[in-house]
Amino acid sequence: MFAGEHINTSEDRAVLHIALRNFDDFKIQEEGVDEVGGVLAHIKEFSEAVRGGSWKGYTGKTINTIVNIGIGGSDLGPVMVTEALKAYAKRDLTAHFVSNIDGTHLAETLRISKHFVALSTNTKAVTAFGIDKANMFQFWDWVGGRYSLWSAIGLSIALYIGYDNFERLLKGAHGMDKHFKETPLESNLPVLMAVIGVWYNDFYGSQTHALLPYDQYLHKFADYFQQGDMESNGKFVTKGGQRVDYQTGPIIWGAAGTNGQHSFYQLVHQGTKLIPADFLAPATTHNPIAASKHHRILLSNYFAQPEALAFGKTEEEVRKEVGSNASEALVKSKVFEGNRPSNSILFPKMTPNMLGALIALYEHKIFTQGVIWGINSYDQMGVELGKVLAKNILAQLGKPEDVKGHDSSTTGLIHYYQKHRKE
Numbered sequence: 545m546f547a548g549e550h551i552n553t554s555e556d557r558a559v560l561h562i563a564l565r566n567f568d569d570f571k572i573q574e575e576g577v578d579e580v581g582g583v584l585a586h587i588k589e590f591s592e593a594v595r596g597g598s599w600k601g602y603t604g605k606t607i608n609t610i611v612n613i614g615i616g617g618s619d620l621g622p623v624m625v626t627e628a629l630k631a632y633a634k635r636d637l638t639a640h641f642v643s644n645i646d647g648t649h650l651a652e653t654l655r656i657s658k659h660f661v662a663l664s665t666n667t668k669a670v671t672a673f674g675i676d677k678a679n680m681f682q683f684w685d686w687v688g689g690r691y692s693l694w695s696a697i698g699l700s701i702a703l704y705i706g707y708d709n710f711e712r713l714l715k716g717a718h719g720m721d722k723h724f725k726e727t728p729l730e731s732n733l734p735v736l737m738a739v740i741g742v743w744y745n746d747f748y749g750s751q752t753h754a755l756l757p758y759d760q761y762l763h764k765f766a767d768y769f770q771q772g773d774m775e776s777n778g779k780f781v782t783k784g785g786q787r788v789d790y791q792t793g794p795i796i797w798g799a800a801g802t803n804g805q806h807s808f809y810q811l812v813h814q815g816t817k818l819i820p821a822d823f824l825a826p827a828t829t830h831n832p833i834a835a836s837k838h839h840r841i842l843l844s845n846y847f848a849q850p851e852a853l854a855f856g857k858t859e860e861e862v863r864k865e866v867g868s869n870a871s872e873a874l875v876k877s878k879v880f881e882g883n884r885p886s887n888s889i890l891f892p893k894m895t896p897n898m899l900g901a902l903i904a905l906y907e908h909k910i911f912t913q914g915v916i917w918g919i920n921s922y923d924q925m926g927v928e929l930g931k932v933l934a935k936n937i938l939a940q941l942g943k944p945e946d947v948k949g950h951d952s953s954t955t956g957l958i959h960y961y962q963k964h965r966k967e
Contacts, residue, residue: 545911546725548574552688552922553783559922560684561691561907562721565714565900569722576684583682583696587710590681591702595634610639611654612700616771619643621693622700624768625713628761628899631830632705639704688922690771691907709896716900724908734908737887741820741909742916744885746791750818755798758825758846761894765824766798769906776910776921783920792917801825802845813853813880821886823850824902828893849886856882 545551548558562570563577593599597606612622623641626633633639642653670680681696693701694714702710724734744750753773755766777793799807801823812819825846829839857880866874891898914921937958940946947958 546570546572546721548572548577552920554920554923554925557922558686559688559691560686561688561694562718564687564694565718565721567715567718569718570725574686576686579682579684584711586681587696587699587702588707590679591699591707591710594703595637595706608637610637610700610703611642612639613642613650614697615643615645616775617689617692618697620690620764620768620771622698624764625693625698625701625899626704627764628894629701629705629709629713629896630761631894632709632896634704634706637704639700641700688924690775693903705896712896713900716895716897716902717904718900719897720901720904720908724904734905735912737905737909738912738916740885740887741794742913744818744820745794748818749791750794750820751791752795752797752817752819754804754812754819754821755796756801756804756821756823756849757798758801758823758842759829759894760800761830762824763800766796770796772796772906773910775924775927777914777917777919778926779917779919779921782918784918788917788919790917792919793913801849802842805845805849809849812884813856818884821850821853822889823886824889824891826891826894826898830894846888846890850888852880852882853884853886854882856880856884 545559545562548560550556550558552559558574560572560574560577563572563574564580566572566577566580590599594607599607601607612619614622619641620643626639640653642649644650667677667680671677681699683692683696687695687697689697692698694717698710698713701713720734724732727733729735741753745753755769757763757765773796774793779792780788782788798804798821811817812821823846825843827843829836829842832839857878859875859879862875862878863870866878889902891902911921937950937954940948941958941962944959944962947955947962950958
């Protein structure tokens with residue numbers, strides 16, 4: 545990766561999201577890498593003009609609303625980061641995100657849409673759409689969508705939190721890049737997290753991995769890494785073309801604590817599934833309500849959950865608690881077997897620098913696991929088949945007699961739609 549080799553072998557591409565946050569430490573020979581600085585300067589110039597009020601909307605008024613239209617990494621990254629760093633936001637600037645092709649998402653978000661800038665590699669298409677070439681931000685094919693928030697895709701982030709904070713985000717990630725590249729394996733955080741994950745996934749048969757941030761600002765963190773992990777390592781064929789005979793990427797899910805405690809922790813503690821979990825929390829909150837009383841209550845739960853998962857509660861402890869008159873069924877229902885795995889990640893405070901390091905930590909963990917499993921973590925062929933089929937079906941939705949070449953279930957569904965639609 546750091547040498548610029550084309551490790552995305554199926555598409556013959558380099559994988560260089562690290563180059564977007566390099567700050568001249570790594571010497572990478574790949575076309576376009578020398579253009580990153582110019583794009584960052586463009587992001588800085590534009591974001592500061594909007595935030596400062598010199599760049600006006602089409603009505604001539606100061607811009608107070610950003611609408612980010614994108615899907616996948618073009619949505620999930622900016623959404624997660626703007627939520628995580630809301631404490632640094634320009635509060636008179638509102639950010640909206642439209643990702644679903646469902647027109648409802650667009651209709652409920654957009655009212656007026658006459659002022660666009662574009663993030664694209666296709667100058668011809670951008671100008672044909674009516675966008676000034678000067679408002680186009682460059683992009684490269686060695687940036688995968690799920691790793692693109694560091695690029696011009698992060699323009700909405702820079703607008704929302706300011707370019708200086710966006711740069712701090714990049715520097716935090718770069719610091720983790722250096723740690724990953726230079727630190728011996730036995731002390732290398734992404735490597736340690738990766739091998740622990742492989743251990744439970746492949747040797748204990750765990751099917752999922754939960755991300756449980758005890759910080760409301762990180763409530764989109766699990767959503768973001770659902771794509772980051774599952775699109776990267778959800779593969780059953782190795783780079784050499786062999787079908788694997790072992791487990792690869794886990795199902796990623798989670799929610800912000802303590803909400804999760806009152807929805808799915810019951811299964812995590814006493815269910816029949818083994819669910820490794822990562823608990824994340826800041827030592828210091830941005831919102832010290834009642835002299836940080838709320839945060840202390842939150843962190844008491846953060847500390848308690850991994851301990852409960854690890855050590856549980858024995859039948860002997862339960863009997864002492866409930867007394868001799870308790871039914872056997874009650875006693876058994878209160879036993880926690882323990883020995884359920886978790887990682888605890890505690891950091892000083894949620895800052896742009898810290899968030900950058902945290903995201904890069906998980907990026908490199910995912911890459912390391914892909915190397916161990918021998919798969920290509922940087923293509924996403926599984927996303928394509930449904931798109932191809934949908935394009936063919938779209939051309940057949942006009943009349944029932946147009947519906948051809950499908951199985952009986954799909955044909956029946958399309959016919960039902962044609963019968964009941966009202967347009």
